[in-house]
Amino acid sequence: MNQRLALLNLTIxxxxxxxxxxxxxxxxxxxxxxxxxxxxxxxxxxxxxxVAEGAKSxxxxxxxxxxxxEVSADDxxxxxxxxxxxxxxxxxxxxxxxxxxxxWAKMGLFQDRKMRNKVGxxxxxxxxFSNGKELTMLTIQAxxxxxxxxxxxxxxxxxxxxxxxxDSPGIDEKELAEANALGKRIAEVAAIVxxxxxx
Amino acid sequence: MNQRLALLNLTIxxxxxxxxxxxxxxxxxxxxxxxxxxxxxxxxxxxxxxVAEGAKSxxxxxxxxxxxxEVSADDxxxxxxxxxxxxxxxxxxxxxxxxxxxxWAKMGLFQDRKMRNKVGxxxxxxxxFSNGKELTMLTIQAxxxxxxxxxxxxxxxxxxxxxxxxDSPGIDEKELAEANALGKRIAEVAAIVxxxxxx
Amino acid sequence: MNQRLALLNLTIxxxxxxxxxxxxxxxxxxxxxxxxxxxxxxxxxxxxxxVAEGAKSxxxxxxxxxxxxEVSADDxxxxxxxxxxxxxxxxxxxxxxxxxxxxWAKMGLFQDRKMRNKVGxxxxxxxxFSNGKELTMLTIQAxxxxxxxxxxxxxxxxxxxxxxxxDSPGIDEKELAEANALGKRIAEVAAIVxxxxxx
Amino acid sequence: MNQRLALLNLTIxxxxxxxxxxxxxxxxxxxxxxxxxxxxxxxxxxxxxxVAEGAKSxxxxxxxxxxxxEVSADDxxxxxxxxxxxxxxxxxxxxxxxxxxxxWAKMGLFQDRKMRNKVGxxxxxxxxFSNGKELTMLTIQAxxxxxxxxxxxxxxxxxxxxxxxxDSPGIDEKELAEANALGKRIAEVAAIVxxxxxx
Numbered sequence: 001m002n003q004r005l006a007l008l009n010l011t012i013x014x015x016x017x018x019x020x021x022x023x024x025x026x027x028x029x030x031x032x033x034x035x036x037x038x039x040x041x042x043x044x045x046x047x048x049x050x051v052a053e054g055a056k057s058x059x060x061x062x063x064x065x066x067x068x069x070e071v072s073a074d075d076x077x078x079x080x081x082x083x084x085x086x087x088x089x090x091x092x093x094x095x096x097x098x099x100x101x102x103x104w105a106k107m108g109l110f111q112d113r114k115m116r117n118k119v120g121x122x123x124x125x126x127x128x129f130s131n132g133k134e135l136t137m138l139t140i141q142a143x144x145x146x147x148x149x150x151x152x153x154x155x156x157x158x159x160x161x162x163x164x165x166x167d168s169p170g171i172d173e174k175e176l177a178e179a180n181a182l183g184k185r186i187a188e189v190a191a192i193v194x195x196x197x198x199x
Numbered sequence: 200m201n202q203r204l205a206l207l208n209l210t211i212x213x214x215x216x217x218x219x220x221x222x223x224x225x226x227x228x229x230x231x232x233x234x235x236x237x238x239x240x241x242x243x244x245x246x247x248x249x250v251a252e253g254a255k256s257x258x259x260x261x262x263x264x265x266x267x268x269e270v271s272a273d274d275x276x277x278x279x280x281x282x283x284x285x286x287x288x289x290x291x292x293x294x295x296x297x298x299x300x301x302x303w304a305k306m307g308l309f310q311d312r313k314m315r316n317k318v319g320x321x322x323x324x325x326x327x328f329s330n331g332k333e334l335t336m337l338t339i340q341a342x343x344x345x346x347x348x349x350x351x352x353x354x355x356x357x358x359x360x361x362x363x364x365x366d367s368p369g370i371d372e373k374e375l376a377e378a379n380a381l382g383k384r385i386a387e388v389a390a391i392v393x394x395x396x397x398x
Numbered sequence: 399m400n401q402r403l404a405l406l407n408l409t410i411x412x413x414x415x416x417x418x419x420x421x422x423x424x425x426x427x428x429x430x431x432x433x434x435x436x437x438x439x440x441x442x443x444x445x446x447x448x449v450a451e452g453a454k455s456x457x458x459x460x461x462x463x464x465x466x467x468e469v470s471a472d473d474x475x476x477x478x479x480x481x482x483x484x485x486x487x488x489x490x491x492x493x494x495x496x497x498x499x500x501x502w503a504k505m506g507l508f509q510d511r512k513m514r515n516k517v518g519x520x521x522x523x524x525x526x527f528s529n530g531k532e533l534t535m536l537t538i539q540a541x542x543x544x545x546x547x548x549x550x551x552x553x554x555x556x557x558x559x560x561x562x563x564x565d566s567p568g569i570d571e572k573e574l575a576e577a578n579a580l581g582k583r584i585a586e587v588a589a590i591v592x593x594x595x596x597x
Numbered sequence: 598m599n600q601r602l603a604l605l606n607l608t609i610x611x612x613x614x615x616x617x618x619x620x621x622x623x624x625x626x627x628x629x630x631x632x633x634x635x636x637x638x639x640x641x642x643x644x645x646x647x648v649a650e651g652a653k654s655x656x657x658x659x660x661x662x663x664x665x666x667e668v669s670a671d672d673x674x675x676x677x678x679x680x681x682x683x684x685x686x687x688x689x690x691x692x693x694x695x696x697x698x699x700x701w702a703k704m705g706l707f708q709d710r711k712m713r714n715k716v717g718x719x720x721x722x723x724x725x726f727s728n729g730k731e732l733t734m735l736t737i738q739a740x741x742x743x744x745x746x747x748x749x750x751x752x753x754x755x756x757x758x759x760x761x762x763x764d765s766p767g768i769d770e771k772e773l774a775e776a777n778a779l780g781k782r783i784a785e786v787a788a789i790v791x792x793x794x795x796x
Contacts, residue, residue: 099294196793393592
């Protein structure tokens, strides 16, 4: 093989490495998922852990789980996806979660829509059937949409939910599976969006 | 006139007094209206005053206006009607108003539905058009419905609202008129319900 | 007894009859409740019957149950209370129920708010938990509130609901009891409002 | 140059063409945006045209505008993004738009979530301020979320909206600019998602 040919071979090899390297990144896009929650009795915390497990099952993802009061602006800005969970208090998210969302204004996240295109999902726990879990998930999603996040569901209709009152105490296997499915899906969508943005 | 006739006349007179007294009460049923609000910049407070003015215009009504943080269980229990106002923070009521609603649980109002059949209305202020004023009013109403209050509107579609951002700064005459109409209507409905309950 | 005395006696008697008649009416105020529903599979119809049974249990109430497509303006105008039920189709009331609500405009019910102060309640059935039953009830209530009806709940958080999919097929006893409780409560509130309006 | 070398050169060239072709596609990803609307008076149609203009301004996008009754399953399946607009009828989308969403079940789109990861946006027109435009946009978004679409906003808080009644007749410049911004943003997000999915 002459020199020129050797050079060409090298170029070809480099090109393939680059292409293969890319393809491999594509199959395990590094994404960071933040699960933020408030929990009064431990039920929403258990669901948060379930969401985190699901997100961790996606290759390339890194996941952190924090109480809403401990989430900083940097936590939010560095995440590719955000899943927020709340107990139902009178047909809506808890005051703690609402106050957390309000704090985004002081963090300066609304100006220039700094949360734009991050992927968002929600989960909720409540004592009874049809007592506000939907409204809790949908109003958290409404706030996310205003920040121009990309909102989607996984697990259940609008996200993952669990009934925790006398008729169905605690978090059962099916509810935990919903939480898992939500976390997995949010991480997968975040990987798609991150790859798409990287181009 | 003999004694028996005199007695009958007395009875008749008493009966008519009672009936007339009742009719008069009917036209000016004494009702107490509580206007509870949170205000960050003074706009929602101005709307609260407008709601109060409207409620006061109904004969027999007494009206109090309080910030949500100053409302006690007794304030709530002694009111026949409750009108709640909030600024829009990210497409929903403010954390302050949500925390106020959550506090009803600690006040023991949910057990035995102690707020049952009290009349409820809502108002909201927000910087832009279609940015959460509806959702703010509707989610406050959802909490009221869970307490088995009787929810209705007046003024605007779901209650009274004002746009306060650059495109329409402050509270204008039309918005104040909406607030007035809401207060008037809530007091009128409270009078109907109180009369109906008194039977 | 002389003529004058006889006349007085007659007056007294009439007065007491009127007063007693009123008191008796107060304990069994005649109210008319309309239960309007759409049902694709029969589940929402079964809930509608449950709501009707509950309403009938209130002394003095008369109840009619109709599919939304068969409800006339007269049906709506002559009712003191209206309970609307819908299956969940994609997180919201069915197109049939929405079209029914839209038809109120053509019926001329919005002008002069002809439905004002009628009592409103809602119920919903859906295949899964947290899949739109809340949103279905709350958006029907939103339409009622715009008509200045008096909206309240009974049974469950926002009204009565049933999960009818694989995890909980059909309408079970607890769900039927919720429907009963809703119907009973709506009829009771309608009686209060009617008495209050009659004064 | 011998044959083997010629073949290698060809391979290299093809590789670079492919890589460059990809990069170039990345800057003008071909995306198809469907704008589906119902319009009673022409206002929502005008907003639909505004959304379409905005989407067309994104290089590589192709846009179609159809009345909801004319949208086929193929139209939906072949679109990368879907923007749905509705007039407000009693605080919610019109029966026509609801019936359109319901028809997705018969089209078999819910099974296997065939609309998954398509990008969704919404717009609404209504006669008055705070009279249901938010609820219309949010309930359309709720249906999209159930289909696991990726929902976001642009233009206004939850999407684009216009007030068309006596206080602000027709579609003004600012409202049309909101529609433009919504269309542009939805096409841009669809391009990101499509690139991310292609990897």
